[in-house]
Amino acid sequence: MTVEKAQATDAFAERKHWMSVLAKADGTDLEKAWQSLSIKPDYDFLRAPETGLVMVRARAGGVGQPFNFGEMTVTRCTVRLANGATGFGYVSGTDRRHAELAAVFDALMHDTDLSDQIANEVIDPLDAAHAAEKRKKAAKSAATKVEFFTMVRGEND
């Protein structure tokens, strides 16, 4: 892999990460994060928020032939900041404001002046909250882990 390609992959990986955090966050949490920003940059819609469907695919037996499993609602939005940075929001569900803010934060993460602040104050806390929620769920499931014993007839005679 060339150096440029490796850097490009790293950049994709970082962006994929924050876009995934923004998509999985609750719309109201993004709104709170936006309201608490001291400077709110102006932005234009390159594509106004729009709801549509994505066909979710799965695989036969979990590993084999792909098939179309069923659809899910998705809302998307594209914004451009005054400095030219563009941001994309693709979020599950029909919350237009969620998609809009996901796009705005994505664009702000490209803005080197603000990206550290957004990462520290928005992305990381949302990521941590989601991870904590997952851990809580997993801990509740773990409490239902069982050991089954096979009963053999006459064993207790």
Place this chain on the structure above:
Amino acid sequence: MYVAVKGGEKAIENSLDLVAEERRGDRDVPELTIEQIKSQMALAVDRVMTEGSIYDRDLAALAIKQAQGDIIEAVFLLRAYRTTLPRFGYSAPIDTAQMGIQRRISATYKDLPGGQILGPTYDYTHRLLDFDLTEENRNGPAAARTAPEAVNDGEIPHVTDLLNHEGLIQQEPETDEDAPIADLTRQPLAFPAGRDLRLQNLARGDEGFLLALGYSTQRGYGNNHPFVGEIRMGEVSVEIEPEELGFPIEIGEITVTECELVNQFAGTADSPPQFTRGYGLSFGKAERKAIAMGLVDRALRCRELGEEPTAPAQDEEFVLYHTDNVEASGFLQHLKLPHYVDFQSELELIRKLRAEYMARRQAAAE
């Protein structure tokens, strides 16, 4: 054939108002909220999402409220709504091996890597009506216990992988990843149906119909001897690759239930005796549906496995044409539409046949 009729506008309008009033019910009782349906009627929401074939808890809850809890009507509402939305694209196939596991059981192995995790299940409830639920309980039930050791640190292998090591189970056939994938929301059913088309059809099929068909295979109509290799339920992430981005992104997580059935297979001249597989998958927590789907998937694989199709569950035209409860309900309920002209001609025919019959009887008596 039914005919167009005119008039009745006022009666229809009043009927719609009457429906709205009945839907609201007793006005002294607080109105149901979408949030209440989502959180307290969650399994009904899951069923409507699965058969409506759209994962969206809010829309499914709204459909249930609008349909007064009539699940098939709610499925219809969701299907009708989908036609108003554009299709953005297809996701990458979900990876159920990476699931955030809430439940995972096997009926074939007692001890298996990752363990048996019951999760929230009705299996061990006593099925006795709980009259405590008739009263509002301000404090709610006690909080579910937690265990310090998380269940899903890393990948939990599928049970069928364990059988794979010994070559005892049929491998899922290698597939050409670039081959087109059937989509019955785009093209109508065509036969013979590939497994991709069959699985899509079954995934959105009516639970009651698939339950009965699955049951029929257990009772001997189709020679199916299944074991639940594994059932797992939990969250999987959904990834798409938008054209304008050029790399895949995660758009959210969905809860799914997956059932892998392991079936006896005596083998043929070309293949050794081994276990074969049936696959079921549903949105949300819909375990009965996933198992039923797995049974019917296995039954429909008869041709590919060289078995003689003899039972209804193995007849793919019979099965796939009748799984869809929106189509079935539409055709059934169209019987209520005016068939006045048809019926007039039938009336005349019956009168004529009766007159001839009477004349013959009279002639014979004389």
